[in-house]
Amino acid sequence: MVSSGLLPAKAHKREQGVQVNLIAVPDGASTPGTASPPNEPVSKFELVTWNGPHDPENPQNWARREKLLRSFAPLAVIFSISFCSSIFGSATSVTAHQYGVSEEVMKVVGNLPVMVVALAGCGVFQIPLALARNVTTILVSRFLAGMLGSGGLAVGSGLLADIFGPITRGIAVGTSASIMNLGSTISPIVGAYIVDRYDWRWTAWTSLILCGVVGLLCIALLRESSHNRLLMRRAAYLRHETGNPNYRAQAEMASLNPQVLLRKYCTKPVRMFCQEPILIVMTTYLTLVYGTLYLSYQLFPRAFRMRGWSVPTATLPFTAVGLGVLSALGVFSFFTMTWYKRRWVLAQKAAVDGVPARVPPEDRLPPMILGAVLLPPSLLWFGWSGGTHWVAQVIACFFIGLSLQLIFITGIAYIVDVYLLNTVSAISIHVMVRSLVSASFPLFEGPMYGTLHINWSATLLACLSACIMASPIIFRIHGPQIRSWSRFSVGGI
Incomplete structure (x- = not known):
């Protein structure tokens, strides 16, 4: 049932198998459910929500086969x-x-x-x-x-x-x-x-x-899965079938005021990026990671062409990078379904009054720490193995893909868990900054190679990775305290 930011329900009723709440919303209020100024007319709206935790129209209740x-x-x-x-x-x-x-x-x-x-x-x-x-x-x-x-x-x-x-x-x-x-x-x-x-x-x-x-x-295969959109469709159906214009989904309530939309979708992502230390540091780290991957598109083939390989053959070591990416997904999935799942089950058992408990977002971070530790030596391995057998450099490519992807996957999952109710704003500004900055990395590859060559170029990237390597460790230890400073994150367990 949706209740965040709304007045306590005055009445509950079921109509045509749909859960609705009767709430009061002041005309012209900046957010739904705020107190009504004196002498201001009040409209009655019936909030349409999911019909209990097992509503079959809720995408999270679809059958596993349907989800896949x-x-x-x-x-x-x-x-x-x-x-x-x-x-x-x-x-x-x-x-x-x-x-x-x-x-x-x-x-x-x-x-x-x-x-x-x-x-x-x-x-x-x-x-x-x-x-x-x-x-x-x-x-x-x-x-x-x-x-x-x-x-x-x-x-x-x-x-x-x-x-x-x-x-x-x-x-x-x-x-x-x-x-x-x-x-x-x-x-x-x-x-x-x-x-x-x-x-x-x-x-x-x-x-x-x-x-x-x-x-x-x-x-x-595509099917609408947005909770907001599905509830808006349900509310529209009820308005049509009953002739009652007061049925509203929560997303429609917010859209009653253009200032809310402007603040939520235009200025909030920028404000979050300027004010949130976790978002700033994670975006910086993942931008470096993503940019390193972009840079490798030119650096890796160049390294293998120096061995006398043809241009197409010199791209084949990307297969090792791809295997590293898939292996990272396997490591992260195994971690999630074992250690992290046990933490989640324990949190649910400790829940009070049946209210679902949350696992601290920092419990997502161990795979990221592993990737952060592996990345600098992997880059050094690649950069300084040019004079050895080509297999050694290809294996280095695998570990670079593995470490980059462990950092990347875990970082995104951590941002989602930290800013659960503000995920769209956090991810949107993160993706924009990450894409704009990291996409410029390949521009530096030519001048960097001309000055530093392969070995010292890889060393520079390794040093940059080592400098920021401590950030997931710091968040793992002090994350709850850092999140307590935030205006946008969902706190604690």
Whole structure:
């Protein structure tokens, strides 16, 4: 039953099997349920909520098979958009030479996924990219494809969070993050072979075909899972069937005042990023991690080309990175379903008056600490094993993928748990900052390599990782105290 921020219910009733609460909302009040000023008219609204904890229309009560089936489409969207965002990287040298510009110019816009909307936009703008006759068309097409497509990443992850409960939610978020990074890890391999055997334009045609196939899959499998949207539909149905205009979902109550919407969706993410130490530090760390992955798209193939490998063959070690990403998901899932689940069960047993208890968000952090400890030596291993057998450097790629993904998955899950009621705002500003900053990392690869070469470039990244390595350890120990300073986090257990 939804009651946060509302006046105590004056009455409860069931109508057509739907739970509703009768509440008073002052006309013009800035938030639902605030006290009514003197002589101000009061309207009666009936709040539509889920019909108990086992309401079959609640996505978290769908059957396991239904959840897995409905999860497949958003995961496919995440993979395809991530794949499309990175496949063109293999064509930067070719197109730069063809149109007489530097490689940095070919990278500057394309990898700036700004959170907007959807798979269709990502697919459509592959067409002008494939038909481009100048650099401007390439840059604009890639920017628009990335900007529109990035909405699918946010929407897909949010859909999974709506479907799964507190234990499996962490695994669902981790799977989403792994699929995203797996797509961007596989695409350089595919792109290199396409450019070598066919033409760089086929990187765009391949992306368009993938988006089309995933689009058909979404038509078949996607189903609305937003709790707010489903309750709004239920309220609309009741208004239509009963003729009573007072049925409202909580999301509709908030939308009665435009100032609430402006404060919630426009200014709150920025305020959170400026005021929340946990969000600031986690965003900084995950930006470094994500940027290191972006940087590896150029650095890794360069290292193996120095061994005399061909351009397509030099991308094959990304397979080891992908295996590391999948292994990280396995480690995180095993941790979640064992140690973390035991902590959650103990918390429920200790719940008072049947009120569900929360496990401290800091209990999510051990996998992140493991990844943080592994990353600096893994980068050093890669950078300084260039003169040894190639297997040693490939194994280093695996541990880099493993450590980066452990940090990334756990960091996202931690942000979600800390800002449970403000997750959308926290994740939106996090993704925006992370994407804008980390997408610029490949611009530094050429100058950095020219100055530091492979070994010292990897050493620089290792040093940066070591400098911020202590942050998850500090949050693990002092997280409850740091969260107590927050205006936006959900406190304690």
